[in-house]
Structure formats: structure tokens, C-alpha cells
Amino acid sequence: MNRPSTESEYLAGLVPASAGRHGFSRRSMLRGSLLAAGLPALLAACGDGGGSGGGGGGGGEVTLGSNFSDEVPLKTMNAMVAAAEEQQDISVKLNTIDHTTFQNNINNYLQGSPDDVFSWFAGYRMQFFAAQGLASDISDIWETIGSDYTEAFKKASTGEDGKQYFVPTTYGPWAVFYRKSLWQERGYQAPETLDEMKTLATQMQQDGLVPLAFADKEGWPAMGTFDQLNMRLNGYQFHVDLMAGEESWTDPKVKNVFDTWRGLLPLSQSDSLGRTWQEAATGIVNKTSGMMVIGSFISQQFDEADQDDIDFFNFPEIDPAIGADAVEAPIDGFMMSERPRNEDGARELLLYLGSPENGVVQTTNDPSGIAANTESDRSHYTELQKKCADFVANAKSISQFMDRDTRPDFASTVMIPSLQSFIQNPNDIDGLCTQIENQKKSIFTS
Structure with missing residues (x-):
């Protein structure tokens, strides 16, 4: 290619x-x-x-x-x-x-x-x-x-x-991955907006599937969901400035990210803090889960014979004024x-x-x-690799991932426990954002 x-x-x-x-x-x-x-x-x-x-x-x-x-x-x-x-x-x-x-x-x-x-x-x-x-x-x-x-x-x-x-x-890009054959069997169509994605997830729930496979035992996978939501709600530049310590975590824009995420949690796999990303991906492989926000490395969990059964769609638009042309590709x-x-x-x-x-x-x-x-010769690329390459090539803006776009000490000591705390208790967004902002100030100004 x-x-x-x-x-x-x-x-x-x-x-x-x-x-x-x-x-x-x-x-x-x-x-x-x-x-x-x-x-x-x-x-x-x-x-x-x-x-x-x-x-x-x-x-x-x-x-x-x-x-x-x-x-x-x-x-x-x-x-x-x-x-x-x-x-x-x-x-x-x-x-x-x-x-x-x-x-x-x-x-x-x-x-x-x-x-x-x-x-x-x-x-x-x-x-x-x-x-x-x-x-x-x-x-x-x-x-x-x-x-x-x-x-x-x-x-x-x-x-x-x-x-x-x-x-x-x-x-490789982060997106929303799924099995083609499962979606063909069920007649599912890739959503273009978050509302459409939530409607699809509700249908998956009614069909006996886990709509959104989810895991955060390692601490970093949830960062990908935050990044996608933040770029869709607030745009690429706000996102990278927030990661660089130049925007406040108590800004209503950030609180809106967590509030939007809270609306997705009932559609997400429960008990995620006790599950590795590989264990969550097993649900996609076995067709018990409908879709997963993850990197293209999810294909590592599939047998060679099933590589052509993996597909993805861009994390959908939330605000038409922001669009969905920012992609995460570490x-x-x-x-x-x-x-x-x-x-x-x-x-x-x-x-x-x-x-x-x-x-x-x-x-x-x-x-x-x-x-x-x-x-590098690309003639051996799978259809998934070709699609990933085109997907990244056609992005307007590209982020690296939360724990790569910010200071490593902030990512490890502040954001991992903060996101895990949110997943466990998503109802105190104000308190969570205040805690993150206070710790951010201490780290970025030292």
C-alpha cells in the first residue's frame, strides 16, 4: 500500500x-x-x-x-x-x-x-x-x-x-472497535453521533450484549475514553492545553466531559477496575460485547483467521461545531x-x-x-492496517494519549487514581475536578 x-x-x-x-x-x-x-x-x-x-x-x-x-x-x-x-x-x-x-x-x-x-x-x-x-x-x-x-x-x-x-x-489509532460478523448478524450500523451511539448501545443491551466492553485495572485504559470525550466536546487545542497544565480542571468544560462520561457508564461493562483490557477485549472476540473504545492493538487478541473480522468507527461527534476530526494515534x-x-x-x-x-x-x-x-513495505498489510493508516492520514489533529501528552508524574500519581475514583463514584464531579486541579498546580509549578 x-x-x-x-x-x-x-x-x-x-x-x-x-x-x-x-x-x-x-x-x-x-x-x-x-x-x-x-x-x-x-x-x-x-x-x-x-x-x-x-x-x-x-x-x-x-x-x-x-x-x-x-x-x-x-x-x-x-x-x-x-x-x-x-x-x-x-x-x-x-x-x-x-x-x-x-x-x-x-x-x-x-x-x-x-x-x-x-x-x-x-x-x-x-x-x-x-x-x-x-x-x-x-x-x-x-x-x-x-x-x-x-x-x-x-x-x-x-x-x-x-x-x-x-x-x-x-x-496506531484509538477508535471504537467491534466484530464485523456480529454487527452483520444483528444489523447494527456505525453511529455518527454520540446520541446514535447511546441508542445503539441500548439496543445491544436489549439484545443481551454488553454494549461497551470496559476495563481499567491497569489505570491507563480509561484515559482513552476521557481523551475522546474531551476532544469531541472541547476541541483538540483545549485538550492538549489541559494536558500541558494550561487549562483548569475546574473549568465547566472539563466538568461537562465527566458528566457526559457518567451518562455512558450504565452502558459500560461493570466492575472495570478488576479487569484488564485483554479480559475486556475477550468480550469482543467472543461476541458477548458489542464494541470497545480501545487502540488498534486490540487485534493482538484475535487469532490470525479472525483478523479480517475486526473493524472500527471513529469516536462519534458530540458537538457539530467541534466535529470529530481529532484522532488519537500514539x-x-x-x-x-x-x-x-x-x-x-x-x-x-x-x-x-x-x-x-x-x-x-x-x-x-x-x-x-x-x-x-x-x-517500509506495506504490501503485507491487513485490511485493518490499511484502514488505520488511512484513518490517521485523514485526521485534522492528532493527539498522543493522556499519559503521553502530559507530565509522567501527573499522569501516574494524579490522573490514574482520579479516573478510577470517578469510575467508582461518578457523582462528585465538582470535588473530583477540584482535587485534580489542586494537585496539578502543585506538580506543574514545582
Whole structure:
């Protein structure tokens, strides 16, 4: 499949303009770290083995810290490592940590004994650690791979100082996913407005289905629902400014987001805080749930034979004046730690990860993603991958995801418990918004 000619233009909004306006201090980052017993030590152990024992050089193993912990991502990462070792003539020691554990404890990991290279996310969260001096400048790598990427991807990989710190590999949109065959059997049609979606959900309920599969045991999945509602009610710019700490959480616009969400909860799967996203996705796979607000990685839960039975629709319009042309499409990739033990090997690994060949390896083994490298062959793409690529290409504005568009300490220590509190008790929106705003002020002004 040819890369859409409009993709460069529409991906230009990948990094909010407000992302670099707030100075990051090491003190404020430390204060926001999660210190759950045992978890930081587990992450720190990632970087204990392998490496050449120096500040940059030569042979020996390259250690790779990875959050590709689920079945399909782990299989994909193993294939990537094997291909990198063969093509770059390096030895890679893969250290895999549970995705959520890795994400929530990244501060401690990077300040401890991190791996030479580690998986991470583009945009604000990348800039945060680059500004702390916890990641290495890899602008020289971009001199080699840069011609294979759009300017928007380079922007999403660039720190506040104008240097590059990130190699993007894949991305994928969030939307409302479902099984085609179930909808055909029931005669369901994709809604274009939220009211139509609620009417459809009510019909699904009457048909004996769970209308909206939902889970938030890990803390981050619910962020996707908030993001969609906020962009549909208040627009893309308000959303990214809110994530950057420049809008108030006590604004009536934010309270309206929670109030609208409250109206969806009776149509959503109950007991979500005790359920992982994979468990919720099982309802879509087994045709006991009608639809799910989730990323394209839901396809990882489907057998190969069922990949063509996955479809999605854009989260519907709420306000015609705002529209529905803002899309969430997070970018995944890799960074190099501040002082890698095997710097030469780490750079060789990153060169491979940024190559067209790696894009093929990733998107073949895990058909939920789209290759960021424009030169990656797309002839093997599934219909879902093709639709995802077109969907993102035709978006007017693109967000990264709540925990990537805001400070990591704010996302982990404030927003995860706040959204879970809302799900448990959705009736005190004023109190919830006041609490979030007070904590936001403390974190963003420290």
C-alpha cells in the first residue's frame, strides 16, 4: 500500500505546541515518582546484566529494556531482536518487564541502572526525560534515517533543545472497535453521533450484549475514553492545553466531559477496575460485547483467521461545531539511556530499529501497528492496517494519549487514581475536578 500523500500534513500535529513550555526539574520529577514496594527494584534490575561495562564502546552485549510483555508484542520483539543481531552483527540481551509496571516506574528505572536502549513513547513524555538528561542525544542516527521519516515524526522525536532523542517505529489509532460478523448478524450500523451511539448501545443491551466492553485495572485504559470525550466536546487545542497544565480542571468544560462520561457508564461493562483490557477485549472476540473504545492493538487478541473480522468507527461527534476530526494515534519507539554501557552497540541497534526492514518485521508479527518509516513495505498489510493508516492520514489533529501528552508524574500519581475514583463514584464531579486541579498546580509549578 502506498503511503497516503496527505499523511505528512496531517501528522504535523503530533506534538502539542504547548509541550515544551514548562521547565522540567529533576526535583519535581523525583517527587512525582511512584515508589511502590518492589517495583522500582524490579525495573532497576533490567540494566544489571550484559553490556561492555564502559561509557560507550565496543563489543559485548547491548541491553534492551522492553515493555513488549504481552504475547503478541513479546513474539514481535523477539523477532526484532533476532533480525537486529543478524543485520547489525550485534548481540542483544532482551530484558522484558510488564508493560504497566515499566510505564509507571520509568522515573526510577532511568535514574538507576537502565538498559542501553529502552522502549518508550514519542512527544511530551520523551521530551520530559530528555530535558532531565536521562536520555542520550541520537541526532547522528537521524542524519542516517531521517530521510525515511516525515517531518512530523522527526518533530515527535525532538527534545526541547532541538536534538533528537527517539526513534519512532510504529503507531496506531484509538477508535471504537467491534466484530464485523456480529454487527452483520444483528444489523447494527456505525453511529455518527454520540446520541446514535447511546441508542445503539441500548439496543445491544436489549439484545443481551454488553454494549461497551470496559476495563481499567491497569489505570491507563480509561484515559482513552476521557481523551475522546474531551476532544469531541472541547476541541483538540483545549485538550492538549489541559494536558500541558494550561487549562483548569475546574473549568465547566472539563466538568461537562465527566458528566457526559457518567451518562455512558450504565452502558459500560461493570466492575472495570478488576479487569484488564485483554479480559475486556475477550468480550469482543467472543461476541458477548458489542464494541470497545480501545487502540488498534486490540487485534493482538484475535487469532490470525479472525483478523479480517475486526473493524472500527471513529469516536462519534458530540458537538457539530467541534466535529470529530481529532484522532488519537500514539507513536511507539526506542531511546538510548544517558550513559549506555555499550554505546556503539546501542547506536547500531537503534539504526536497525529505525530501518524500513524493522518496520516490516514489526507490522508482520504484530498487525495492529503501522510502520512509522515511510520506506517500509506495506504490501503485507491487513485490511485493518490499511484502514488505520488511512484513518490517521485523514485526521485534522492528532493527539498522543493522556499519559503521553502530559507530565509522567501527573499522569501516574494524579490522573490514574482520579479516573478510577470517578469510575467508582461518578457523582462528585465538582470535588473530583477540584482535587485534580489542586494537585496539578502543585506538580506543574514545582
